[in-house]
Amino acid sequence: MSSNTTSGDASCHSNDATTSPHYLHTHDHHHHDAKTANLQELIIEGAGCASCVGKIESALNAVPGVEKAEMNFAMRTVSVAGTAPADALVNAVEKAGYNAKIATAEHEDDALAEKEQADWAYYKRLMRDMTIALSVGVPLMIYGIVGGAMTVNTTGERLAWLAVGLLTFAVMVIAGKHFYIGAWQSFKNHSANMDTLIALGTGTAWLYSMVVVAAPQLVPEMARHVYFEATAMIIGLIDLGLALELKARGRTSEAIKRLIGLQAKTARVIRDDKELDVAIEQVLMDDIVRVRPGEKIPVDGEVIDGHTAIDESMLTGEPMPVEKAEGDAVAAGTINKTGSIRFKATRVGKDTALAQIINMVKRAQNSKPPIGRLADVISAYFVPVIMIIAITSALAWLNFGPDPALAFAIVSATTVLIIACPCALGLATPMSVMVGVGKAAEAGVLIRNGEALQTASKISAMILDKTGTITLGAPKVTDILIASEEDESTVLKLAASLESGSEHPLALAIVETARERGIESSKVANFSAIAGHGVQADVDGKTLLFGNEKLMRERNIDLGEFVEKAQNLAIEAKTPMYFAVNNRLSAIIAVADPIKDDSIAAIKRLQQNGIRVVMLTGDNRATAKAVAAKAGISEFFAEVLPEDKSKKVQELQMEGEVVGMTGDGINDAPALAIANVGFAIGTGTDVAIESADITLMRGSLHGLADAIAVSKATLRNIKQNLFGAFVYNAAGVPFAAGVLYPFFGVLLSPVVAGAAMAFSSLTVVTNANRLRLFKAQEH
Amino acid sequence: MLLINIVGIVLIALIVWWFWLYKPKEAELGENDLIITVENGTYSPARIKVPAGKAIDIKFMRKDPTPCSETLLIPELSISETLPLNKLKSITLPALQAGEYAFHCQMQMYRGQIMVGN
Ligand SMILES: [Cu+2]
Numbered sequence: 001m002s003s004n005t006t007s008g009d010a011s012c013h014s015n016d017a018t019t020s021p022h023y024l025h026t027h028d029h030h031h032h033d034a035k036t037a038n039l040q041e042l043i044i045e046g047a048g049c050a051s052c053v054g055k056i057e058s059a060l061n062a063v064p065g066v067e068k069a070e071m072n073f074a075m076r077t078v079s080v081a082g083t084a085p086a087d088a089l090v091n092a093v094e095k096a097g098y099n100a101k102i103a104t105a106e107h108e109d110d111a112l113a114e115k116e117q118a119d120w121a122y123y124k125r126l127m128r129d130m131t132i133a134l135s136v137g138v139p140l141m142i143y144g145i146v147g148g149a150m151t152v153n154t155t156g157e158r159l160a161w162l163a164v165g166l167l168t169f170a171v172m173v174i175a176g177k178h179f180y181i182g183a184w185q186s187f188k189n190h191s192a193n194m195d196t197l198i199a200l201g202t203g204t205a206w207l208y209s210m211v212v213v214a215a216p217q218l219v220p221e222m223a224r225h226v227y228f229e230a231t232a233m234i235i236g237l238i239d240l241g242l243a244l245e246l247k248a249r250g251r252t253s254e255a256i257k258r259l260i261g262l263q264a265k266t267a268r269v270i271r272d273d274k275e276l277d278v279a280i281e282q283v284l285m286d287d288i289v290r291v292r293p294g295e296k297i298p299v300d301g302e303v304i305d306g307h308t309a310i311d312e313s314m315l316t317g318e319p320m321p322v323e324k325a326e327g328d329a330v331a332a333g334t335i336n337k338t339g340s341i342r343f344k345a346t347r348v349g350k351d352t353a354l355a356q357i358i359n360m361v362k363r364a365q366n367s368k369p370p371i372g373r374l375a376d377v378i379s380a381y382f383v384p385v386i387m388i389i390a391i392t393s394a395l396a397w398l399n400f401g402p403d404p405a406l407a408f409a410i411v412s413a414t415t416v417l418i419i420a421c422p423c424a425l426g427l428a429t430p431m432s433v434m435v436g437v438g439k440a441a442e443a444g445v446l447i448r449n450g451e452a453l454q455t456a457s458k459i460s461a462m463i464l465d466k467t468g469t470i471t472l473g474a475p476k477v478t479d480i481l482i483a484s485e486e487d488e489s490t491v492l493k494l495a496a497s498l499e500s501g502s503e504h505p506l507a508l509a510i511v512e513t514a515r516e517r518g519i520e521s522s523k524v525a526n527f528s529a530i531a532g533h534g535v536q537a538d539v540d541g542k543t544l545l546f547g548n549e550k551l552m553r554e555r556n557i558d559l560g561e562f563v564e565k566a567q568n569l570a571i572e573a574k575t576p577m578y579f580a581v582n583n584r585l586s587a588i589i590a591v592a593d594p595i596k597d598d599s600i601a602a603i604k605r606l607q608q609n610g611i612r613v614v615m616l617t618g619d620n621r622a623t624a625k626a627v628a629a630k631a632g633i634s635e636f637f638a639e640v641l642p643e644d645k646s647k648k649v650q651e652l653q654m655e656g657e658v659v660g661m662t663g664d665g666i667n668d669a670p671a672l673a674i675a676n677v678g679f680a681i682g683t684g685t686d687v688a689i690e691s692a693d694i695t696l697m698r699g700s701l702h703g704l705a706d707a708i709a710v711s712k713a714t715l716r717n718i719k720q721n722l723f724g725a726f727v728y729n730a731a732g733v734p735f736a737a738g739v740l741y742p743f744f745g746v747l748l749s750p751v752v753a754g755a756a757m758a759f760s761s762l763t764v765v766t767n768a769n770r771l772r773l774f775k776a777q778e779h
Numbered sequence: 780m781l782l783i784n785i786v787g788i789v790l791i792a793l794i795v796w797w798f799w800l801y802k803p804k805e806a807e808l809g810e811n812d813l814i815i816t817v818e819n820g821t822y823s824p825a826r827i828k829v830p831a832g833k834a835i836d837i838k839f840m841r842k843d844p845t846p847c848s849e850t851l852l853i854p855e856l857s858i859s860e861t862l863p864l865n866k867l868k869s870i871t872l873p874a875l876q877a878g879e880y881a882f883h884c885q886m887q888m889y890r891g892q893i894m895v896g897n
Contacts, residue, residue, distance in 0.1 A: 190798055
């Protein structure tokens with residue numbers, strides 16, 4: 001509301017407005033003119049034919065209060081004029097057999113802009129208050145420092161200080177009003193907060209000073225000292241601290257701002273053979289969307305025609321653009337680089353992967369890791385405890401302090417109250433989590449909550465599922481060793497023809513390779529599978545045999561030196577298969593699930609961080625051993641059944657390890673759940689976002705090392721913050737109460753306490769912001 | 780001197796009673812939706828009563844520009860919502876078991892309780 005910014009009286013609304021249910025209508029400045037207030041827009045789902053228009057319109061026109069309902073069939077929207085409530089309209093449409101929702105113009109980035117505007121207004125107000133307070137406080141303080149008398153003895157001094165006292169009161173009213181109102185409101189609510197402490201502190205200093213001015217005879221002569229400068233300075237400094245904190249806070253949410261900024265605002269949909277630009281929330285499931293080069297993908301979908309390269313780095317952290325053609329999935333928020341495509345919307349609105357990611361990051365940013373809980377408990381009791389300490393301290397000075405005991409009592413109580421604001425303590429954890437989770441999201445690592453963040457920093461053993469995690473999960477033909485006069489493409493053609501009927505992953509690899517090389521397969525006759533050995537069939541008039549060594553031996557096919565070659569392939573973690581044409585060996589085709597390009601480097605990163613890396617696979621020992629050796633892993637479990645994966649996790653846990661488990665999320669679910677931290681490898685768009693503690697948006701295992709690095713950095717940052725806040729609060733209080741006095745004869749000035757308090761939360765927020773500079777190791 | 784000490788101790792006792800021992804009355808969620816106003820460092824009403832076993836909406840109206848008041852946390856329900864300034868925000872509570880659930884701002888300077896009863 002704009003009135004806050006100009007009058008500065010946002011905090012003194014009378015209470016009656018809040019209890020009235022009509023509050024919103026009378027104060028909502030967003031509906032300026034009656035015309036827009038009476039016009040509502042509905043989005044209709046399920047209206048497939050033009051005849052629906054009449055049905056929907058008449059259903060809406062029958063609702064009491066509707067003046068006119070008009071449907072735009074192409075846009076699938078209805079605008080309704082009149083005073084009928086929105087839910088009555090939705091109901092009427094639903095009764096007519098369609099789905100309707102209210103079109104809200106509220107984009108997330110609009111909300112964000114609004115928030116920034118409100119923050120800016122508040123910032124300006126705080127800076128103004130600060131200027132007012134310091135322009136009174138600073139001259140007074142300088143006067144005191146250069147040796148001006150702050151005491152009240154003569155009548156002239158009394159009058160002069162009375163004027164200063166009134167001026168200070170004006171500062172309290174103009175620049176510090178929010179503290180006093182807040183303190184009073186929370187006192188009425190039986191709670192106490194930062195306002196309470198500031199109001200009590202500055203109030204005590206001012207009241208005492210006024211008593212000295214008004215009735216000096218009540219105060220011992222030595223204690224006739226005024227502290228007006230403290231009141232004005234504290235108000236000014238704390239306002240300044242709040243303003244700077246507000247600025248610094250803005251930066252902590254950069255990551256989420258960036259994610260929200262990825263959302264397109266409009267989409268070009270094709271309805272009834274016409275291209276229409278519609279607002280993003282009006283895109284419906286199964287709409288056909290056209291995207292041209294350089295444009296953002298508006299919603300999730302599946303390409304129906306066209307060919308392009310899409311930059312998905314903002315979502316996955318993967319810098320290389322990804323080729324997309326018919327049948328491929330595209331994700332909202334990614335950028336279409338080269339070609340023009342049309343795709344069918346498969347997920348819209350809040351269901352797109354990007355919307356879910358934004359939602360999840362937001363939630364994770366506001367969740368707290370266990371390390372923050374102690375601070376929570378402390379802050380819950382802090383303020384009343386501080387009030388008690390302040391009273392105790394004052395009593396101690398009065399009873400045992402040197403002269404002027406009363407002045408010392410007042411100063412120490414004021415200082416204790418001011419220095420003790422627990423806000424820094426309360427901010428220490430959330431600020432770092434906010435930045436850390438956001439930082440991780442930028443690297444394509446989605447952390448589900450604060451607890452996962454904290455546990456990830458303590459992982460001592462990491463289990464990696466082999467297939468799909470270390471390896472690509474899709475076997476490829478690696479070698480074709482020719483043993484006869486047929487050339488490679490003939491061999492591939494025959495083999496692919498033979499295997500085209502098989503569902504076996506190794507067979508798929510051969511078919512896929514042939515397809516990639518543009519080799520067409522021939523007709524297959526007399527196909528038979530020989531269980532555990534291979535397959536046999538007739539193709540192009542030739543009898544083909546494809547399978548393992550045992551099969552070849554049974555058929556008395558001479559393998560010669562190729563047995564040794566096959567063994568060499570096996571040592572390299574490849575699966576060799578023999579291919580015979582008309583009972584003569586034709587070739588060895590080797591298939592392997594290749595290790596991802598960067599798996600080796602990422603595994604090395606983990607090991608260098610002292611993490612025990614263990615590989616898990618259902619494959620046989622020989623393959624497992626070869627892959628593990630290649631990936632640089634010395635410990636592995638082979639031939640593990642899917643249902644036994646979680647047992648292996650438990651075994652490591654029994655050994656006292658904090659276990660991270662990484663898998664592709666589907667068959668690994670039980671193991672992921674039982675591990676201390678479950679990492680799911682999602683590939684870009686189709687992420688099971690809710691299933692794992694941490695989701696890696698891109699396939700690379702570097703995400704794993706990044707996640708652990710970010711979580712370690714965040715935890716370190718939180719500890720620094722908690723330590724800093726503790727120093728300000730718990731350690732500051734005894735100094736404020738005067739423990740140094742007996743030894744050094746000094747007592748902290750309330751102004752120093754005010755400055756410390758003002759900058760305590762600023763320090764915490766600034767330190768949390770340092771995390772933004774964190775870079776996961778180069779890779 | 781003795782008098783001052785007694786005053787001090789009485790003051791301490793009052794603080795303990797006012798902030799910790801005294802339980803203010805809770806506002807009930809009636810037919811008309813309850814609006815919790817976030818203003819001046821407090822939630823008002825700060826203690827609300829809702830029925831158990833039923834999902835319900837509670838509404839928040841933030842009039843306090845302090846950034847801390849912007850985030851509403853109900854840790855036990857893992858609810859974390861951003862409250863827009865000067866706009867009503869509805870928050871859905873799942874069906875709850877009887878008991879006390881705390882809600883607060885990010886810094887825990889603003890605190891309230893949801894009493895779930897039968
Ligand atoms: Cu504070």
